Structures are given as structure tokens and as C-alpha cells.
Amino acid sequence: MTGSTASLRRRRRKAQRVTLNEVAELAGVSPSTVSLYIRKPDAVSEDRAHRVSEAIAKLGYVPNLMAGGLAAASSRIVSVIVPSIRNAFFAETVSTIQAALGSEGFQVLLGHTEYSEAQEEALVRAALSWAPAAIVLTGLSHSHGTRALLAASDVPVVEMWELGGPTIDMAVGFSHEEAGAAAARHLIARGRKNIAYVGARLHEDHRAARRADGFLRELAPESGQAGRIIRHPGPATADAGALLLNRALQQFPGLQGLACSNDLVALGVLFECQRRGIRIPEDLAVIGFGDLGFSASCNPPLTTIRPSGDVIGLEVARLVLASVKGKPEAPEPVIDTSFLLVERRST
């Protein structure tokens, strides 16, 4: 199956690590000068700077950040903890954070909670072991232990993707309840009477659950019922969307509008409608959440709510940077990135 493939290196030598001292020796300067050059090149005289940079290149010197961090009692690591990187929202945000922070010399230590608070706590503890410059958490719900760990440390904390509750330190996001309410209002404004919300993993995904809450809140004056939500325990996939549509159709005869917890779910709904001959939006109006890459290209294009994951990432990075540079008081530690209802042809 595969072409010729050879392993070039199987030896594992001791690889004496080049130290700052050796660089200093070769350059004919003191170690502290080298250290200074690395951190603030401009603070060193031009002629020595040149000699040092040459020595570094010649020796292939790579700084030992563990030693540096130990001496400085802090590192340039930023721990980013998300439920799952497979989720496109978080992939986008993490990508943005890493890009913004990377150019400033920070590195991202990644962790997945799989929607478990216990797992999150373990990840926070592990992160703290590195004296990180900051810790970025997803959402506002955390275990008692997590809060205690964080409170006992002096590490800046940014909570992202959710607003509308007490925050630990800083937060960037928006109210998911409002987003859910906006979806309901949109459907109602389009004249749909018989509407419902379908969601995946609502028992674990607090934010999707809050969107469902907001949806229901707008519904209450209409028909007063609480059962307009259909849940799927598994992850938000197109498959789940097809399943959920069928259950919704069965449970609510004459269904006219459907809000989905995720565009992926909406995609599944859309395909299943095609199969069953249900016309969108004539027979059923569909609104998603996320405005994922494909949402505008669907047939019909998907009306959805755009949370601006990249803006969240950017603002998170900005807060991290500000808190590291020790701004006396960050101007606004709670940033509402809001969301946008993007109306397309599916409603």
C-alpha cells in the first residue's frame, strides 16, 4: 500500500543540552548579558548583541523555559480548557486564541473536559502546575474544587462563551438565553404558530440548555406549554438532527417552525426534510445556531444565529495579554460579544 518508507533516526542519544552559560562563554560575555539579550535585545550594546546572536546560532541554543519559569515564578503558557475541540465553535475559538497569543510568545496548553466538571477540575489542577500566565475556561459552571483551586492561585482567569451569571475573574461571551429567545421571536415574527426546539446533549451542554430556556420563555405567553423541547442525549450531529426532526413531527402534528441547538443538527433536519418531501421554509421554517461554514451554502441557505466565535477568541486573547502586562485595572473585565441573527432562506 505504501511506498518505501524508512526511519532515518532510531538512536536516542543523551543530547547534551546547550545552556545559556555556554552561549555566554562562546560570545565572551556574562550569562546575564545573554539572558538580557534574549528578553530585551535592545538593552544590550550592539556589538555584544551581535556576538551573542551569533553564538546562539552557532550553538543552536534553545532556551530552557522550565528553568526560566522557575526562576521567574511564572510561565508564558496559557491553559485553554474547552468541552471538546471537535466542536467547531471551540475549534475556531482555540485557533484564534492560539494565533493571537502565539505571536506574543505565549503557548497554548489544551484541555478537553468532555462536558465533565470533574474533568475540568483535574485539568485546572494540571494547568496550575505550570504557573500559567492565564487560564481560559469555557462557560460559567464549575465545580467547587475548581473555584477553590483558582481562588488559591493568583492566575488570571477568563471564562468564555457564556455570560449571565457571576464570573470568577473576567468573561467574554453572550447570553445564550437571549439567543434562544431571539430564535423563538424570529419564528413567531415569521407567523409560525406551532414551533419547537430540538437539542442535542442538553443535559451536559449548559449553554445549549440555556438557549432552550430562552426559547421557552418567549413561547410561554403563546401557548403556555413546557413540552416544546425535544432532546437527544448524544452529540450534536446531522444524524441527531434527522432523528430529532422525526420525533418532533410525531410529537407535534402540524409543526411549522423548528429551532435547532446547532447548525449541524439543522443540517440533518434539512436533509431529512428533503427525503420526506417537506419543503423548507414553506412547510417548515428552520433556524440553527452557530453559522458554521456550510450554513450559507445549504439548500436552502440556513437562517441561524452567529455567535462570533472568532471575536470571542480575540477578546479572550486581549484580556489575557492585558492581565499579564499587569494593567492596573482592565477597563472592562466582562465583555458581551453578543450574537447576530442571520436571516437566510430557511425561515
Next chain:
Amino acid sequence: MTGSTASLRRRRRKAQRVTLNEVAELAGVSPSTVSLYIRKPDAVSEDRAHRVSEAIAKLGYVPNLMAGGLAAASSRIVSVIVPSIRNAFFAETVSTIQAALGSEGFQVLLGHTEYSEAQEEALVRAALSWAPAAIVLTGLSHSHGTRALLAASDVPVVEMWELGGPTIDMAVGFSHEEAGAAAARHLIARGRKNIAYVGARLHEDHRAARRADGFLRELAPESGQAGRIIRHPGPATADAGALLLNRALQQFPGLQGLACSNDLVALGVLFECQRRGIRIPEDLAVIGFGDLGFSASCNPPLTTIRPSGDVIGLEVARLVLASVKGKPEAPEPVIDTSFLLVERRST
């Protein structure tokens, strides 16, 4: 927009860090014993182990991994460097790696190259600063500097997602040329005469380019032409798929079969076909690559090539673990995970 939101903590105290010495003092044992207990709990007598664990809990001790790493000259960090975490393939693999490694006490330091070798080199250099337990790279193409950096270190290296060339150390993946050839063969076997390959970002994504090469290789005996590839410079999105379909239709009148560099591209093709009234597979057979979450739920379900990203992640983690535990000779440093052509209704 948002409910009441208060920041509970804005103070930044010095937060005296609890050290191993303090734990030892409280437990009434020597620091060495505490250190030993943390690394090998069984090597400590039961009664002392108990006292130590109690002291740790009482003090809320969190080990300083920078000090540990400095002393041990190695860390439990694994650097994983991918082109982009927004790409579902890599998101899945990274997720799998992090899960498998996390349970063994390793942490993932993430990096994105954005398909730039220079960026990759910078990331490798940064990773090396932490004396990582291993470095995981994507693909087989790396800059000279990257190779030099890696060769000068004794860090185990795993290259993933590609096979079919010389590897630095260990590799897990498959031949993309074979995958492209398989797509062409499948289309030909289904009786399609006039077929083409559409790809996004082929100039940067070496693996997608090699799939195109393989596709062409199978074609050659048929019609001898080299122009059966259409490129889109941007990233692989559904949008790009729609664009590419239209260009393919225009360039190759009577087109009967289309291989896409990515299922997302295929999704866009599929929707555009719906809009233009092109029937799949009657008028046009479509095959994708990736078997992403939605591919089985499409209408019609998408024939595609499944690369088993999770298997790659698992094998990468296994190699990392094996090389860290210092197995004298890993049984097989080059693992072919192969791929699966999943035939569904779009061909």
C-alpha cells in the same frame, strides 16, 4: 442584553505557593519522601503515605512541574503541531491524542502552522523549550531548520497523517496518493468516463495535492491528460465546493464523475447540484474524502474515503507512550493505518 453579571475577584495577591517542603514539614517527613510519594506512592510506607496525602490535601499543594522538569531534565508535555485545528480531521486526532495521553498524565501543547513550514519551525523551537516528552508533527514535509532542531534534540518525534516518504523518527498514517488513486478507480469502476478532481488549497496542503497526484496517475492510461484537476486557493469549505463544481462543469462538458479533496467541498458540490437540478449519482457521481460527521446523512449519502483519524490519534499516543517508557525498540515505528472507501449512494 445580559443579566446581572458580577466579577467576584479582581484582586491579584501574591499567593504564596505551597511547596513540597511545606508539605514535608506538616507531614513530619523529609522532602524526599514527599517527592517519592508523589511519583511512586507504593514505594512509601503506608503510614507515611497517609500523613503525606493528608498534608497535601490540607495545604492544597499543587506540584510545580517546572521545578520538576528542570530537575528531571524532561517534562510530561507533548507538543502536537497541526496545520489547523479548524480542520475536522485534525480536531478529531488532537482530541483523541489528548484523551489518550491525558489519562497517562501528559499534557498537550498545541500549535498551528497554518500550512507554513516556517511557522512549524518556530513552533518546534518553542516546543523544544519545554523539554517535551515527544513532538507530534503533521505530514512528512518539514523545513531544513526543523529537521536540524529535531536532530539536535533527543526528543521522540511522531509524524502523522502521511506515509510514503522518509520519516524523521516514527510515523502513523497512510498514503494519500493511494487514496486519490482509489477514488479514481472507484469512479472508473462505476462506469464513469469523464471524471475530474476538485481540490481546495492544493498549493499548501501537500496531502490533498498527493491525493490529486494519485487520482491523475490512475487516469493517465485512460485519456492521458493532465488537466483534470481544478484548484481553489482558499480553504476547503462548502462554498469552495459550489465554486469548483461550476468551474468543473464549464471546463469539462459532459462531466460524469467528480472526486473532491474534502467532504466539505463535496457537500458544497451536492448543494449546488441540487440548485442546478443535476441529479446525483445519475448525472454526476461524487466522491469525497474524510467521512466527516454529516457525510452519511447527506441526501444522497456521500461516498467517501475514511482515513480513520481516531485510529491515527490512538496509534500516535501509543507510540509516544512507548517511546517515553523507553521500550528498547518500538516494534514498528511506521504504522500504516490505511483508509476505507465507504461506498454510499452518491456514486
Next chain:
DNA sequence: TTGTACGCGTTATCAC
């Protein structure tokens, strides 16, 4: 601007 001395918190080695 440059150099000296010290300590950061832990692991590894060695005696006990």
C-alpha cells in the same frame, strides 16, 4: 550597559 551571587522547587544519587 555589564557582571556576580543567590535562589527558584524539585529530582536523583547515595548513604543510612
Next chain:
DNA sequence: GTGATAACGCGTACAA
């Protein structure tokens, strides 16, 4: 099984 001791490589006063 346990505990003293010496590194580990670098930042950071401080002095020059």
C-alpha cells in the same frame, strides 16, 4: 523505606 545533598538552567536583585 528514608533522608541529606547536590545539581537542574536561568532570572533578578545588586553592585560595578
